Amino acid sequence: MGFLNKIFFKIHSKLRKSYFLGPEVKVGENCKIESAKIRGKVSIAENCKIIDGVEISGIVDIGRFTSINGPNTDIRSALHSVKIGAFTSIARNVTIQEYNHDFDALTTSYFHQNILGESYMKDLISKGSIEIGNDVWIGAHSVILSGVKIGNGSIIAANSVVTKDIPEYSIAGGVPAKLIGQRFDEDKLVKVKELGNWWELDICTIQNLYKIFEN
Numbered sequence: 276m277g278f279l280n281k282i283f284f285k286i287h288s289k290l291r292k293s294y295f296l297g298p299e300v301k302v303g304e305n306c307k308i309e310s311a312k313i314r315g316k317v318s319i320a321e322n323c324k325i326i327d328g329v330e331i332s333g334i335v336d337i338g339r340f341t342s343i344n345g346p347n348t349d350i351r352s353a354l355h356s357v358k359i360g361a362f363t364s365i366a367r368n369v370t371i372q373e374y375n376h377d378f379d380a381l382t383t384s385y386f387h388q389n390i391l392g393e394s395y396m397k398d399l400i401s402k403g404s405i406e407i408g409n410d411v412w413i414g415a416h417s418v419i420l421s422g423v424k425i426g427n428g429s430i431i432a433a434n435s436v437v438t439k440d441i442p443e444y445s446i447a448g449g450v451p452a453k454l455i456g457q458r459f460d461e462d463k464l465v466k467v468k469e470l471g472n473w474w475e476l477d478i479c480t481i482q483n484l485y486k487i488f489e490n
Contacts, residue, residue, distance in 0.1 A: 303339065333357065333373065338409065354401040360409030360427065361474040371419040374399040408443065409474040428458055
């Protein structure tokens with residue numbers, strides 16, 4: 276493993292065959308990080324699992340108990356941040372990219388960087404930060420683009436390209452992704468919302484809520 280600048284690891288985390296490069300990487304307690312590359316200002320809360328070739332770069336914040344699986348899953352920010360909530364699941368071959376080439380410029384190549392010797396940031400554009408809520412499931416081979424907000428409890432079907440906001444507890448899919456259903460019927464959705472932000476509670480309370488909700 277490579278280490279540079281400010282790298283902080285809490286106890287009981289398992290780190291294997293991974294590369295960490297600052298300016299600041301924070302890993303919470305009881306995380307499992309295996310065969311990953313993590314660069315930039317990255318914060319990973321407790322009990323996260325990031326495995327099998329995931330690459331993360333830029334300003335990225337990941338909530339607790341979130342699972343990110345490779346191979347070929349990339350989370351990249353350059354101009355704005357990427358925020359991923361708690362208890363979220365991200366499958367293999369997913370791309371979350373906050374920036375793009377500047378297609379209004381004369382050329383879409385990295386002209387400022389490669390020809391003018393300036394920062395590559397001048398060659399990029401973005402519609403803003405990406406915010407993925409809590410308890411979100413993102414299916415394999417999906418792409419999440421800049422400026423998008425995916426609401427709590429939503430599901431993104433496999434092979435989708437998300438270019439616009441997705442409301443909470445929705446099921447979306449397609450290219451570009453569109454709403455194709457709701458995760459719960461109205462009665463069950465009322466019960467879910469009555470629980471409030473359950474993902475912020477302690478684990479014992481969540482376990483009890485789960486048992487009650489399933490009955």
